[in-house]
Amino acid sequence: QVQLQESGPGLVKPSQTLSLTCTVSGGSITFGNYYWSWIRQPAGKGLEWIGRIHTSGSTDYNPSLKSRGNILLDTPKNQFSLKLTSVTAADTAVYYCARDQWGRVVDWGQGSLVTVSS
Amino acid sequence: DIQMTQSPSSLSASVGDRVTITCRASQGVSNYLAWYQQRPGKVPKLLISAASTLQSGVPSRFSGSGSGTDFTLTISSLQPEDVATYYCQKYSSAPLTFGGGTRVEIK
Numbered sequence: 001q002v003q004l005q006e007s008g009p010g011l012v013k014p015s016q017t018l019s020l021t022c023t024v025s026g027g028s029i030t031f032g033n034y035y036w037s038w039i040r041q042p043a044g045k046g047l048e049w050i051g052r053i054h055t056s057g058s059t060d061y062n063p064s065l066k067s068r069g070n071i072l073l074d075t076p077k078n079q080f081s082l083k084l085t086s087v088t089a090a091d092t093a094v095y096y097c098a099r100d101q102w103g104r105v106v107d108w109g110q111g112s113l114v115t116v117s118s
Numbered sequence: 119d120i121q122m123t124q125s126p127s128s129l130s131a132s133v134g135d136r137v138t139i140t141c142r143a144s145q146g147v148s149n150y151l152a153w154y155q156q157r158p159g160k161v162p163k164l165l166i167s168a169a170s171t172l173q174s175g176v177p178s179r180f181s182g183s184g185s186g187t188d189f190t191l192t193i194s195s196l197q198p199e200d201v202a203t204y205y206c207q208k209y210s211s212a213p214l215t216f217g218g219g220t221r222v223e224i225k
Contacts, residue, residue, distance in 0.1 A: 033222045037214075047154075047162065047216040048204055060212035063119060096161070101210025108161045 002027045004097050006112035010090075013118050018084040022097030022109060029078045030055050035100035036080045038071060040093040041111075048093075052100055053080060085117045120145045122208055125215035130225045137193040139220045141206035146186045150210035153182055153191045153223055157202045165204075168189065176189075 008020035022036070025089065037052035051061035053071045061069050070083045084091060092115050099107040121144040131137050141151065149169040156162040164173050166182040169189055175189045193200055201224055206217040 029166060046203075046208075047156075048218045049207075049214040049216065050210070052214075062213045100214075103150065103212075103214055104167045105154070105162070105207070106164055108163075110161060 002099055002107050004099065004107060004109035006095060006109045008114070010113055010115060012087055012114060014088055014116055014117050015086055016024045018082070018087050018091060018114055018116070019088050020095055020112060020114070022080050022082075022095070024078050024099075027071065030075050031075065033101070035060075035103075036071075036073070036083045037098045037100045037105065038069075039096045039098055039105070039108075040091075041096070042090075042093040049099060050082065050084075050095075054099070087114050092116045119214055120147060120208055120210075120215055122206055122215050122217040124204075124206055126219050126220060128219065128221040128223070130223045131196050133198060134223045135196045135223060137196050137200075139191045139206075139222075140193070141184075141189040141217050143187045143189075147208040147210040148195055149185050150208060151182075151184065151189050152209060153180075153201075153209045154205045154207065154216075155202045156205065157199075162205065168190055170216070193222075196222070206213055 003025045012018045013070045034050040040048040053059045068085045094111040096111045097109040098105045121183045123142045151169045153166040154162040181192045203219045203221045
């Protein structure tokens with residue numbers, strides 16, 4: 001069973017870049033036909049898909065982010081990461097990393113709360 | 119982009135009641151539709167994929183149906199542990215989109 005764990009700063013200033021890392025254990029990040037995804041959830045609100053990266057390196061992003069997002073794989077460390085630029089208070093949320101099989105999210109991290117505030 | 123609309127946004131029902139949640143896609147998504155359960159304070163969990171395929175370990179009181187643009191999630195006999203918010207998600211292509219969620223409570 002694959003396990004995912006998010007890590008990164010819990011507080012980011014407005015206009016700066018949010019950076020999160022997801023460490024995958026229990027399996028190789030390069031094995032199988034999976035996508036590695038980021039999903040967020042503002043407090044008391046619904047789920048918003050941010051984007052994903054395939055084991056091949058190809059990426060997809062939510063157009064609503066207006067090109068602010070960048071997802072990378074770090075295969076030697078068995079990690080993938082999210083960078084979100086020019087953040088505002090609207091980016092405050094719990095950020096989940098996840099494993100996606102053909103688009104179905106089959107495994108989730110525990111979530112990491114990121115607050116955007118000065 | 120395809121939008122996913124769930125209804126109702128919340129409902130309250132008694133233990134043992136049959137509960138139905140609907141999800142409508144703004145364009146056809148074939149059967150590329152998943153349902154997730156998120157219990158209070160917990161991580162979402164995949165319940166159903168391909169519109170009607172129950173994931174391993176999910177109680178048989180849960181069922182899904184539909185194709186194209188209209189889908190339903192049914193709980194045949196509501197149990198206290200089913201208190202949660204339920205989300206549909208289309209995965210026919212990126213961007214993957216979730217519905218707004220349906221909060222299910224016990225009356």
